[in-house]
Amino acid sequence: MDLYTKHQQLIRWFANTSLGRDYLSGRGIDIKNEKVWKLNRNSVTLIKGVHKDTVEAQLIASVDGNFYDRKLFTALVAIDSIAPFLNSFQDTKEILLWRLGLRTDSFLPSFIKQFHFAQSTFTPNASNVDGRVGRSAGNESWANKRGNAGDIAQTASGSGPQINASADVGNPWGELFRRPEPADTSALPDTATIQNTSKFRVYVNTKTTTLASQSLALVTTTGPASLTALANGDYDVAGWGSTRQATDLTLAGITTSAFNDFTLNSTGVGNISKTGVTRLGLRIAADADNAEPSWSSGVIAGLTVDPYNGTNPMQYVIDYTTSVAHTKSLTETITITEPSFRRAMTKSSIENITITETIIKAVTRRFSDLATISDRIIARMRKTSRFTRESTQASNWEREG
Numbered sequence: 001m002d003l004y005t006k007h008q009q010l011i012r013w014f015a016n017t018s019l020g021r022d023y024l025s026g027r028g029i030d031i032k033n034e035k036v037w038k039l040n041r042n043s044v045t046l047i048k049g050v051h052k053d054t055v056e057a058q059l060i061a062s063v064d065g066n067f068y069d070r071k072l073f074t075a076l077v078a079i080d081s082i083a084p085f086l087n088s089f090q091d092t093k094e095i096l097l098w099r100l101g102l103r104t105d106s107f108l109p110s111f112i113k114q115f116h117f118a119q120s121t122f123t124p125n126a127s128n129v130d131g132r133v134g135r136s137a138g139n140e141s142w143a144n145k146r147g148n149a150g151d152i153a154q155t156a157s158g159s160g161p162q163i164n165a166s167a168d169v170g171n172p173w174g175e176l177f178r179r180p181e182p183a184d185t186s187a188l189p190d191t192a193t194i195q196n197t198s199k200f201r202v203y204v205n206t207k208t209t210t211l212a213s214q215s216l217a218l219v220t221t222t223g224p225a226s227l228t229a230l231a232n233g234d235y236d237v238a239g240w241g242s243t244r245q246a247t248d249l250t251l252a253g254i255t256t257s258a259f260n261d262f263t264l265n266s267t268g269v270g271n272i273s274k275t276g277v278t279r280l281g282l283r284i285a286a287d288a289d290n291a292e293p294s295w296s297s298g299v300i301a302g303l304t305v306d307p308y309n310g311t312n313p314m315q316y317v318i319d320y321t322t323s324v325a326h327t328k329s330l331t332e333t334i335t336i337t338e339p340s341f342r343r344a345m346t347k348s349s350i351e352n353i354t355i356t357e358t359i360i361k362a363v364t365r366r367f368s369d370l371a372t373i374s375d376r377i378i379a380r381m382r383k384t385s386r387f388t389r390e391s392t393q394a395s396n397w398e399r400e401g
Contacts, residue, residue, distance in 0.1 A: 003076040004040045010079070010092055011039045019102050034058075041073070075099035117195055117319040122183040124308035128227050128277060131157040131307060133235040134177035139166035142292040145173040150235025152177070156309055160204075161282045162302030163211060165295055172295040177302070179282040180223050180234060181314045188274040192320040196269055200246065200262040200280060203312035204254050207303040214301035215248035217288040218262045220271055221281035242288045243267060245280055251301060259312070272318060280316075 004011060014020040015036035024044075034046040037057060048056040075096050079086075086092050097103050124130040134152045135145055159177065166174035181200075188194070200218055220241035223234035245268030254260050264272070272278050284301055286293050293301070306312040 002041070003073070003080055007076055007079065008038065010089075010096060011076075012036060013093065014096060015039050015044075019097065023100065023102065071100050117197070117321060118192075120185075120188060120318050120320070122185045122187070122278070122316040122318065123313040124181055124183050125313075126228070126308070128182040128184050129155050129224070129229065129308055130179065130181045130314060131155040131230045132159045132161075132177045132179050133223075133230055133232070134162075134175060135235060136175045139168045139171035139174050141171060142173055145176050146287060146290065147237050150232040153230040153232050153234060155230045156307040158205070158304050158307050158310060160202075160303040160305045161216065161284045161287070162208075162300065163214070163284050163286065163293065164302070165211060165293075165297060165299045167297045169295065169297075176284075176287060178221075178235060178240060178287065179305075180221050180230070180279070181281055182224065182227055182277050182279050183314075183316050184276070185273050185278045185316060185318065186276050188272070188318060188320065189322045190274055191322045192274055193322070194269045194272050194274075195319040195321070196264060196266065197319045198264045198269060198272065199315075199317045200264065200268070201259045201315040201317060202249075202262070202282070203259050203306050203314075204256050205304045205306065206256055207251055207254055208300045209251045211293055211296070211299035211301035213252075214293065215250045215285040216254065216303070217242075217248050217283050217285040218245045218268070218280055219243060219283055219288055220245065221279055223279070223281075227277065240281065240283065240288075242290075244288075245271060248285050251303065254303065259315070272316070278316060 015024060034048060036044060037047050038045040043059055043061045046058045046060065048058050050056070078099055079092055079095055082095075083092075086095075094103075131154045132152070133150050133154075135148055135150050137151045140148070161179050162175065162177040163173070164175035166172055202216070220243065221234075222239040223236075224230050225233060244265065246262035246264050249260055249262065262268075268280070271280065285291075286301075305314070308314075
């Protein structure tokens with residue numbers, strides 16, 4: 001069966017989305033706002049209108065027999081090859097958009113992702129506690145509230161980063177809180193290459209946004225000084241970074257009673273430790289940027305979360321690939337005839353060739369190509385040598401890792 005006919009439901013869905021219309025219009029098919037009824041390799045049928053029992057349709061045919069680029073067809077080929085393993089129509093739609101290049105570079109369909117990356121999840125725990133630290137005593141200026149010493153440290157608190165405005169216009173800020181989120185990520189393999197699909201996940205229970213237009217920022221922090229109990233000193237602004245490890249989440253856009261994801265950028269990926277504790281933390285973006293918000297009496301920007309010992313603690317969800325070394329030992333006995341010495345010499349040489357390759361989770365790789373590589377190396381050695389050599393060789397393969 002023709003792939004366009006076989007997957008017509010998927011194609012019809014795509015052609016009637018804004019992404020699909022833009023994609024097809026860029027390939028010479030102006031479908032404007034009409035409903036696409038059918039899309040084939042060389043034609044598209046549009047519904048122009050419905051009049052009582054009559055449907056007005058327009059058939060547009062391609063003169064050269066195919067006005068779609070290769071991407072659409074190869075996407076259908078890929079989908080057809082894995083169709084028996086797809087669990088839902090949503091999986092199929094994700095793969096189509098991904099194969100057509102209509103998703104961001106960091107996006108991978110959930111079905112594809114399980115074959116490409118290993119994944120580990122890490123959370124704060126009793127050995128790496130989280131909670132909130134802040135300054136609460138008295139109403140103060142923005143500079144003092146942000147820069148003075150902390151006076152609150154609450155281990156395992158469910159309160160998140162927060163800014164509270166006072167009722168005193170002369171000293172407008174009542175409270176400011178930050179939240180360190182350490183987690184031991186040393187279980188990651190030393191050979192792991194962390195991917196930019198990795199995430200830091202925050203389960204938000206409630207939020208308050210009466211102080212409008214605020215965002216949540218994921219940054220680095222040197223604290224807490226003790227990994228088993230927070231202290232007032234962990235609030236010290238000098239110990240908190242402002243460089244974003246992921247794009248900010250607006251408080252208005254955050255979903256309550258659900259996980260909200262920060263997708264790590266290259267800086268965030270680089271700050272995931274494979275040998276110890278990863279130390280990221282949460283701040284209100286205005287605090288991180290030292291940008292005093294517009295004051296209004298009693299307004300608040302903040303949220304509540306689950307601490308390390310709660311039902312839904314913070315999560316570092318790390319996607320990665322690993323590499324394994326494969327070694328082949330080549331033993332070669334070479335007879336060398338050297339005119340200047342006028343005698344035969346025997347030389348034994350052992351050459352170890354190490355080839356490192358990425359091992360993709362759940363995918364079986366063949367290593368027969370390594371034998372071809374080693375044979376080419378031997379051939380090149382013989383070709384470039386000024387000696388006449390008669391050799392025999394034996395090889396023994398070992399796979400390490």
